[in-house]
Amino acid sequence: MLGLGCAQIFGFDKTYEPAGGVSGGGGAPDGDGGGGRDSAADGGGAGVGGGAAASGTGGATASGTGGATASGTGGAAGGGGGGGDPCEVLEVMPGEVLSLSMIDDMEDEDLAIPEGDVENPRSGDWFMDHDESMEGIHEPEIEADLMSALDPPRGDSLVALHTSANDGFRVWGAGVAVFVNSDDYYDASAYRGVTFWARAEEGSSRRLKVMFVDRQTRHMGGICDNENDRCNDHFHKHVTLANDWKHFKVPAECLGQEGFGEQFDAPALDQLWGLYFSFGPRQEFELWIDDVAFYR
Structure with missing residues (x-):
């Protein structure tokens, strides 16, 4: 099974047991995926989002003292998030126009992605990945x-990408990934983030983890401390799937790390290795992905 071959190539033979977390993958001498573990398996979102504050206080202040009433209690106390927080709504809204640079629309039915911009060409392939x-x-x-x-x-x-797995992956989970420069790292600094269409079949896990693997966090990047298992804490964001197709956008400013590895101020978009779309341990899933693109 070629999916297993990729997992062996990118190896996941180490686990992490940070305080308050579920053990997760990554960190093998030649492994990239996994990116650690979800802080709450597949429920809730504590500590995984990054970007926005945990209280979701965008717009109104946490105390809810904004508004125009004489008492100063206008709005819903602590609700916030209604002031244009880009990390609150991760779907492309009707009428919203994004300038796209297509990574892969899947229509050619092969694993290779198009070369993209002439001055900043892309070269890479889709592959399956999972723990051992x-x-x-994994299908x-x-x-x-x-x-x-x-x-x-x-x-x-x-045509779209289609993959599924049972709940038998117990370390970091399983998913699919694409690297965007097979020779080095890709400069994606001209883009705000990534957009894609996705849906889950009935009975599938809904919590999809979208990871940006850059040189800072990648074990082979020469920046994080791989000897002491401080790599593979990749910048990421979760999105919630539905049975019908949804158009998602993941702004780079909303990405965060989980905390088990070496910490960085922001993702290094100018040295991007690839993108992971994965589910946590013990999560059965059946996923469809289409029209993956960078957006400005």
């Missing part, structure tokens, strides 16, 4: 079959 739990089953068996025909089509889109 003995009871884990499809042949990695080339990741690209699947849509029935019915999603508008003009006829």
